[in-house]
Amino acid sequence: MSVSLSAAIARLHHHLDHKHLLPSKRKLDDYAPSLISDMIASPIPISSPSDPTLHFFIRTTSKTLVIHAHPDDTVGSIIGHVESITGIAACELRLIFRGRQLADDSTLADCSVQKDSVLYLTGRLRSTKHPRAWQLVNDIIFAVSSLVREPSPPIKGVFNVDGLVKEFLVNSITVSSSASHESIDLVSDHLEVFVLAGAPLALVRLYLSREALYRDTAERAVRHFMISNAEYLPKDVQVKCMPILLEFCKLLAWTVGKKDQLYVSCRSALASLLESPDWRWVGPLRWPKNVIPQLLPFAREMAEIVMAGLSSDTVSVSARDLSEFSSFLLALRRAVQDWMSGACPVPKLLYNGSRHQNDNWICSIYAVYTELLQKVDDRLKKLDLDLLKQKGLVQSESRWAGWSHILVVLTELNWFSDIYEDADRSLHSVLLARQLSLNTLIRRAKRNDSLHWLLKHKDLLDFDARRNLVLMMFPEGKDDFHDLHEMLIDRSQLLEESFEYITQADASALHGGLFMEFKNEEATGPGVLREWFCLVCRAIFSPQNVLFLPCANDQHRFFPNPASAVDPLHLKYFIFSGRVIALALMHKVQVGIAFDRIFFLQLAGKSITLEDVKDADPCLYTSCKKILEMDAELLDLDALGLTFVREIEELGTRKIIELCPGGKDIVVNSKNREEYINLLIQNCFVNSVSKQVSHFAQGFSDILANSKLQKFFFQSLDPEDFDRMLGGSDGVINVREWKAHTEYNGYKMKDRQISWFWKIVERMPAEQQRVLLFFWTSVKYLPVDGFCGLASKLYIYRTSESHDHLPTSHTCFYRLCLPPYLSMSMMRSRLQMITQEHVSCTFGIW
Known part of the structure; x- marks a missing residue:
């Protein structure tokens, strides 16, 4: 008994539809031939008894088979039936009739096979390298x-x-x-x-x-x-x-x-292999036109899984599903980019409109993008409402971990901006509308290098979010002592020995972290390291070392000194300086130093204008402004006697520099005065320090996890951001906040010694308060967000020392050890002794 091939197809459709395995009939038909040959190979009749049948003979080398079939059955179905009888794989069999090989998709009627015909079964003839x-x-x-x-x-x-x-x-x-x-x-x-x-x-x-x-x-x-x-x-x-x-x-x-x-x-194994760039050159997958339609169903499947997770109450998506989602989209992105071959983004008219078919992969991928973006927008809106409803929203770490998945999905959506014409605009619109929740998630985000793209939208991010993202560009550092770069520094040779330790080290050796110790001192650990950063930065930017100049209007703001070449090692010292500043940022130590705008902009690869030099050289700025505002007729009469030259003093001699070829013969007039000022600014603040800036940038990039990100690091921040990250706060310390951020061990808040302590601190001059804080923590400059920005709370410990002992500190742990003094005056005298700067810098123990 046998049924027709069409009946077998119907049976297979019913079997698969019953299990809800196929989204559409078309998808089955695309792959039906190989599946059907397998179904027919099993003992399924080829035609029903009621159908008109014909019988014919198939001769093999050993025996003759009698076959009953319907004229509409295909040759392939007959071969499949023969496989079920003989056990020989159908792909290896061919039927010969009247001296020619029959095509698998032809029917018996097409081939003129009639009742009692004789067909010959032969093996497939193949020429192969393998x-x-x-x-x-x-x-x-x-x-x-x-x-x-x-x-x-x-x-x-x-x-x-x-x-x-x-x-x-x-x-x-x-x-x-x-x-x-x-x-x-x-x-x-x-x-x-x-x-x-x-x-x-x-x-x-x-x-x-x-x-x-x-x-x-x-x-x-x-x-x-x-x-x-x-x-x-x-x-x-x-x-x-x-x-x-x-x-x-x-x-x-x-x-x-x-x-x-x-x-x-x-599917998981396939996704993991897709992370290798070599997969694009494997067999039939070497061409984008083959890859895209084959990977798209999996990308869509993983997108649906992720969207379902985002829609849940817990915003729960497993790490494995997120990883697979990213892998399939990454592979799809590579394939699409190969297909585009560097062309511009796909024009909107090719994927947006009712005239396009749903099976067009350009439209299908864009549909995945829009659905995911809408889902992300919905979830961010929900978080916005929660944050507004409960200020200072408290959620469990697992809950925040769920919300953080949204950043992963946004990261995957970001690549669509390179593919589709309006994808960047629609993504930016969502980020703009959900700034509150976006910044909250970024501030809490764990280290993830793939989040750097968010800095393209830095105008939507607050300072804390930008800071967290740029700090991800630094190496993570290691806790293992053996991975730390060890330094033993003599305080009397601070700059010279620090220079040797930092410049002679391989950059990768500094990525693990630093272990710092001063010679002949017991103290070690993070507190001593913080102290070293402050001391060495003060030495680097000291005018006595001629590397940097302070701004006339702000002595804490610096830019490279054009005359630094008086020190033959000055360029190596700029590499050293770049490394130290990057390490200070990496270790989150504020050193009280700020960069002038002209220095910061050059590190970001941006041009300098007249307004940027206002703080660096107020006299030059004022002179240039007067030239620009001067009456045109008076300037054209050569009232100033200016030409396109600049006079400088170098090693005690006057030197004339032409701002452009033949500059000494070009008179400044009303038509070229803007050009003159631009060239003057360029020569004074860019050309004269270009080597210093490039060597500083080189040292800075040595510490980044990826040295190519140096310019992007500075482009991702405003100058004010960098000031806050590196300089910290040098304003008046808020004693009330200080007190609120302090806990006690052996004392209680109501103890008389604690009451005396805070009264004494409140009456101290601001500079003395700062010295006390430094003695206690090795923090000379608080973060811009005050005590809340410190790594931990501060602690006051009761010690068993006698009353004539001075307080001590464990700066690594922000711990002040305070003896139980018998009177307020006794405590005041002891605190005054340790707040002398020469004492506070060397009094800590580990």
């Missing part, structure tokens, strides 16, 4: 077919399938080791045999068996492709197995469904 691969794959398929036909599990056959798959992979290693760079595609071609021969289909068929042993065998064979193994699947060969994993994913999704654990594992 005969051993074809032989092994055919053996795998034959072994699977043998298992399926057996009523009870043959143990030997089970092990045979597993062994053959391993042997096939070992053979791939042999091809890989013998292939030259010119013929590296031989490995991909070898592995592609597995797909072309239909082995994935055979193993999935075995996995669909009701026999548990068969299912386990098939699963074990499939998993061999998922895990890198030095014995039979090294990592470089596994990447080239991507077409095989892709085939398993398709077959499993369309048969057992996307909830099946083997499918999920296959």
Whole structure:
């Protein structure tokens, strides 16, 4: 008994639709031929008894088969039926009639096969570079077919399938080791045999068996492709197995469904391989036109999973799902960029409009983008409402971890701005509308290098958010003592020895962190390191060392000294300075130093204008403003006697520098005065210090995790941001905040010693308060957000020392050890002694 091929298709549709495995009939038809041949290979009748049938003979080398079929049945269906009888893989069989090979998709009627016709069965003739691969794959398929036909599990056959798959992979290693760079595609071609021969289909068929042993065998064979193994699947060969994993994913999704654990594992393995850039050159995946439609369903599937997680009350998305989501979108992005070949973003008219079909991949990817963006907007709106409803919203860390997934999704959405014309605008609109929740999430974000793109929208971010993002550009540092760069510094040789330790070290050695100790002193740890940063920065920017000049209007603001060349080592000292400043930022130590605008802008790679030099050289600024405002007729009469030159004093001699070729002969007039001023500014503040700035930038970039981000680091901040991060606050200390940020051990807040202490501190001069804070914590300049910006609370510990002892401190732990003095006057005298600066700098112990 047999049914027609169309009946088999209908049966397969019913089977899959019943399991809700397919989103549409079209998707099944796209892949139906290979699935149907498998269905027919099993004992399914080819036509119903009521249909008109014909019988014919198929001769093989050993026997003749009698076949009953319908004239509308295809040759492929007949071959599939023969496979179920003989166990020979259908892909290896061909039917010959009247001296010609019959096409698989032709019907028997098309081929004029009539009742009692004689057809000849022959093996497929193939010319291949990999005969051993074809032989092994055919053996795998034959072994699977043998298992399926057996009523009870043959143990030997089970092990045979597993062994053959391993042997096939070992053979791939042999091809890989013998292939030259010119013929590296031989490995991909070898592995592609597995797909072309239909082995994935055979193993999935075995996995669909009701026999548990068969299912386990098939699963074990499939998993061999998922895990890198030095014995039979090294990592470089596994990447080239991507077409095989892709085939398993398709077959499993369309048969057992996307909830099946083997499918999920296959999809995860495929996603992990996509993270390697080499996958784009594997077999049929080497062309974007092949990659995009094959990866798009998985990208859409992962997007739906992520959207479902974002919609949940807990905003819960698993780390694995987020990782797979990112991997598939990354792969899709690479494929689209390869397809675009550097062209401009896709014009809006190509993907926005009712005339475009839903199966157009350009439109499909854009639909994924818009759906995800809308979902993110909805969740950020919900967080906005929560934040406004409960100021200072308190949520658990796990809850915030859920919300942080939104930043990951936004990061994936960001790449669409390179693909679609209006994607950047729509993304910016959402970020603009949700600034409150966006900044809250960024301030709480953990280190993640992929979040740097948010700094493109720095106008939407507050200072704390920008600071957190730029600090992610520094290495994370390490807690292991052995990874720290050790320094033993003599205070009397502070600058010279610090220079040697920092400049002679390999930049990577400084990425782990610093361990600092002063010679002949007991103190070590973070507190001493903070002290060192403050002292060495004060030395670097001291006018006595001629590296930097203070601004006339602000002695705490500096720019490079054009005359620094008087020190033959000045350029090396600028590299040293750049490293020290970057390390101070990395260790979050405020050193009370600010950069003048002209210095900051050059580090950011930006041009300097007249308004930028106002603080650096107020006299020059005023003179230039007068030239610009001067009456044109008077200027044209050469009343000032200016030409395009500049006079400088160098090593005691006057020197004339032309601002442009032939400048000494060009008179400044009303038409060229703006050009003259621009060239003058360029010469005074850019050309004269270009080497100093470039060497400082080099030292700074040495400390960044990625040295190429140096300019982007400064472009991501405003000058005021950098001032706050590096300089900290030098304003009056808020004693009330100081007190609120202090806890006690051995004392209680109401103890008389604590009451005396705060009364004494409140009556101290501001500078004495600062010295006390430095003695206590090694923090000379508070963060801009005050005591709340410190790494921890401050502590006052009761000690058992006698009353005549001075207070001591453990600066690493912000701990002041205070003896229980008997009177307020006694305490005041002891505190006055330790707040002398020469004492406070050397009195701490670890």
